[in-house]
Amino acid sequence: MKKVKCGFVIALISGVSLPQNAAAMHIAEGLLPFNWAAFWFAVALPFFAWGLYRLNKRSREDLSFKPLVGLMAAVVFIISCLPIPVPFAGTCSHPCGTGISGILIGPAISVVITAAALLIQALFMAHGGLSTLGADIVSMGVMGSFTGFLTFRALRSVKVNMAVAAFVSGLFADWATYFMTSVELAAGIRGEAAFLPLFWKVLIAFIPTQLPIGILEGAMTAGMVVLLYKKRPDLLIKMRVIKAREVAVIGAVLIALTIFFSGVAPAEASKWTGVDEAVIEKIAKEQGREPKEPLINIEQGDLPLFIFLIAGVVGGFAAGYYWRVLIAGKGLPICRGQDEPGPETSGKIRGS
Amino acid sequence: MLLLEYYASDHWLARIDARIKLLVTLIVLVMVLSYRGVGFQLLVAALSLTLIISMKIPWRLFLLRFSEPFLIVLVVFLLKVFFSGQEPLFSFGVLGFQLTGYREGLAEGIAIGSRIMAAISLMAVLVYATPFPELMAALSWLKVPRGFIEILLYAYRYIFVLFEEAMVIYQAQKNRLGYANFRNRLSSFGILTGSLILKAFEQSQTLSTAMVQRGYDGNMPLFQSRPFRSSEIFLSCLVVTVMGILWRI
Numbered sequence: 001m002k003k004v005k006c007g008f009v010i011a012l013i014s015g016v017s018l019p020q021n022a023a024a025m026h027i028a029e030g031l032l033p034f035n036w037a038a039f040w041f042a043v044a045l046p047f048f049a050w051g052l053y054r055l056n057k058r059s060r061e062d063l064s065f066k067p068l069v070g071l072m073a074a075v076v077f078i079i080s081c082l083p084i085p086v087p088f089a090g091t092c093s094h095p096c097g098t099g100i101s102g103i104l105i106g107p108a109i110s111v112v113i114t115a116a117a118l119l120i121q122a123l124f125m126a127h128g129g130l131s132t133l134g135a136d137i138v139s140m141g142v143m144g145s146f147t148g149f150l151t152f153r154a155l156r157s158v159k160v161n162m163a164v165a166a167f168v169s170g171l172f173a174d175w176a177t178y179f180m181t182s183v184e185l186a187a188g189i190r191g192e193a194a195f196l197p198l199f200w201k202v203l204i205a206f207i208p209t210q211l212p213i214g215i216l217e218g219a220m221t222a223g224m225v226v227l228l229y230k231k232r233p234d235l236l237i238k239m240r241v242i243k244a245r246e247v248a249v250i251g252a253v254l255i256a257l258t259i260f261f262s263g264v265a266p267a268e269a270s271k272w273t274g275v276d277e278a279v280i281e282k283i284a285k286e287q288g289r290e291p292k293e294p295l296i297n298i299e300q301g302d303l304p305l306f307i308f309l310i311a312g313v314v315g316g317f318a319a320g321y322y323w324r325v326l327i328a329g330k331g332l333p334i335c336r337g338q339d340e341p342g343p344e345t346s347g348k349i350r351g352s
Numbered sequence: 353m354l355l356l357e358y359y360a361s362d363h364w365l366a367r368i369d370a371r372i373k374l375l376v377t378l379i380v381l382v383m384v385l386s387y388r389g390v391g392f393q394l395l396v397a398a399l400s401l402t403l404i405i406s407m408k409i410p411w412r413l414f415l416l417r418f419s420e421p422f423l424i425v426l427v428v429f430l431l432k433v434f435f436s437g438q439e440p441l442f443s444f445g446v447l448g449f450q451l452t453g454y455r456e457g458l459a460e461g462i463a464i465g466s467r468i469m470a471a472i473s474l475m476a477v478l479v480y481a482t483p484f485p486e487l488m489a490a491l492s493w494l495k496v497p498r499g500f501i502e503i504l505l506y507a508y509r510y511i512f513v514l515f516e517e518a519m520v521i522y523q524a525q526k527n528r529l530g531y532a533n534f535r536n537r538l539s540s541f542g543i544l545t546g547s548l549i550l551k552a553f554e555q556s557q558t559l560s561t562a563m564v565q566r567g568y569d570g571n572m573p574l575f576q577s578r579p580f581r582s583s584e585i586f587l588s589c590l591v592v593t594v595m596g597i598l599w600r601i
Contacts, residue, residue: 028424030471031464034385052497059499063570064560066499070506071552071559074514077507079545082518097545104549116503120511123479123487126417130378131385131471189428191460193436201435205427216541223542224549235553 026121026136027181029129032188040184041134044111047142051112058109069105069113076101077117079220080140081125095217098140099148099173100224103166104239107149114141135188139180148173148221162229162242163222170221174214178206359483360407369580370486371493372588377478379592383599384470390463392599393470400473407480421472425465432461484508492574502572510555517551518544 032040059065079097097117101110118136121127128136148169155165186199228236236242281291296303360366365373384396404414437454444451482490488501521544525531530540560568 028421028468028472029475030384030468031424031428032385033467034382037385052499055499055503059570063564063568064556066502066570067506067559067563068553068556070503071510071514071556072549073503073507074510075545075548075552077511078515078518078548082522100545100549112500112503116500116507119504120508122475123484126421126472126476129471129475131381189432189460189464191432191436192456198431198435201431216538219538220542220545223539224546227543227546228549231550232553 026118026128027132027139027184027188029122029126029131031129032132032135032184034131036184036188037131037134039134040132040138044115044134044137044142047108047111048115048137051108051110051115054106054108055112069109070116072101072105073113073116076113077120080117081121081127095170095213095220096140096144096174096177097217098144098177099170099217100166100221102145102147102149102173103152103169103221103225104228104236104241106240107145110145110149111137111141114145135184139177139184143180144173144177147176163226166225167218167222169218171214171218173221174210174217178210178214179203182206358409358413358480360409360480363407363481365403365407365477365481368481368587369577369584370482370490371577372580372584373478373482374487374490374494376588376591377474380595381471381474383595384467384474387467387599388463390466392601393463393466395598396470396595397466397473400470400477403477404473404480409480417476418472421468425468428468429461429465432464433457436460489574489577493577498571498574501574505572506559510552513555514548514551518548521547 055066055069059069076097079100080094082094098110098114101113105113115133115137118128118133118140119130122129122133122136151172152165152169155168156162160168182199182203185202186195190198225236225241229242233242284291380396384393387393433453434451435454435457437456437458437460439455440452441455441458442453479487485505488505491504492498492501525540525544529536531537
């Protein structure tokens with residue numbers, strides 16, 4: 001019992017200290033013995049091959065797909081390198097980013113994206129390694145992407161709100177990644193010891209940072225999906241995250257509401273009187289002071305149209321007279337010829 | 353984020369073909385992982401570290417690269433020493449708990465630690481002596497699928513562009529107290545990553561349009577490797593043979 005308690009203390013201490021500046025979900029180079037490293041490569045290989053097959057198929061249909069996948073790999077790389085202060089733990093950690101790539105690009109291609117990001121991190125940042133690439137692909141790529149994708153699809157199929165579905169998928173993707181990492185670590189380093197006790201110790205070690213970072217990853221995933229939905233729903237349709245029908249239905253509802261309110265508002269507005277009529281004129285009448293006719297009644301004839309025409313002519317004349325000042329900017333001389341280069345462009349070839 | 357990229361172009365190892373370096377590294381890595389003991393791994397770590405020092409790597413870069421693996425070695429070592437084994441070696445109390453170190457755990461901890469240090473330093477030698485495009489060409493020669501290498505090249509090219517973008521947004525959010533409390537942090541981080549995704553989509557469209565205009569047909573041309581030199585083949589065979597003999601001992 002005492003040993004278990006000590007284990008908890010050490011696990012907590014290591015959990016707080018391990019990810020201080022580290023990519024904690026990456027299993028370090030050389031940590032796994034050869035047989036386990038080979039085993040995880042074998043597990044990752046079919047998923048990777050499937051991802052490559054899907055990638056080649058889609059890039060034959062759309063030439064812009066490979067650059068997009070490459071850029072998504074760069075995004076996953078950056079997200080999994082951004083240090084985020086973790087509350088309660090007093091340390092930094094970072095999300096995985098594989099949940100969102102699974103949702104957007106699909107889980108199979110997301111495995112390829114993760115493998116690319118992991119390989120660059122292993123080579124240039126010593127996060128993970130070549131020998132542990134298989135294990136890292138399984139935990140981050142396979143578990144993260146598939147959990148994120150399946151959770152999102154399952155929740156959307158029962159009509160759960162998009163932001164909530166994205167949040168839960170990001171959360172589960174992150175936790176699934178760390179669950180798998182704990183399995184891999186415990187299996188790889190246990191030696192002759194029993195698997196389960198070591199697995200629990202490693203899992204406990206991850207809890208202080210990964211519990212809150214999972215929530216952060218969920219929020220990040222939700223934020224991303226909602227932002228894309230608001231700004232570029234066409235991309236979500238292209239990525240098959242949502243169907244065009246969904247956007248069409250929402251668009252139709254919005255248009256209908258706009259038409260309804262724009263039609264109803266003027267009719268309703270005519271029933272309402274302003275404060276001038278309702279209060280001031282009423283009290284003035286009660287005091288025996290009837291309103292007088294205005295000297296120039298602009299409601300008669302086409303007087304407003306005439307005033308508008310005069311304003312247009314004056315404004316147009318002024319704009320035409322000072323157009324160089326308006327176009328060239330305040331500080332530049334008005335009479336510079338078009339062929340003369342501006343001061344910031346002379347002597348340089350720009351944009352090369 | 354620190355991309356610890358450094359290329360020792362003046363070092364003699366940099367003049368050797370990337371394919372040979374990659375192949376030798378992979379073979380020695382397999383030997384390191386499959387060796388049951390400490391001696392061979394410590395030897396590989398020592399040799400690799402000597403090579404790294406001879407490459408005149410800046411100390412800061414060296415420490416940054418090795419700090420994380422060293423921390424992991426420390427944690428794994430502690431876990432092994434205190435939780436693996438039967439035969440107690442030493443014991444002391446911390447915060448009212450009695451901690452006992454075990455002999456078998458100590459041996460296993462040292463073995464794992466030396467394995468990690470050997471593998472990490474071996475990889476560092478490869479990376480410091482080989483530029484990225486040559487490494488990609490070597491991977492292609494090893495029959496790593498071309499589609500994957502293309503993704504790696506795109507990702508490597510755009511990491512810097514997107515990272516710069518991310519830092520600008522992050523600093524702007526930070527200056528406006530976007531990370532002042534947990535709630536703000538959640539919101540700001542969601543916006544940051546969402547903007548990155550949007551940027552990636554836009555960049556990929558621009559990039560593919562530019563590439564199609566320059567004749568892109570779905571396959572990127574890769575770095576062409578030169579023929580092997582006999583001296584390179586001899587040297588690599590010698591290294592592998594010597595390492596193999598030491599591994600067997």
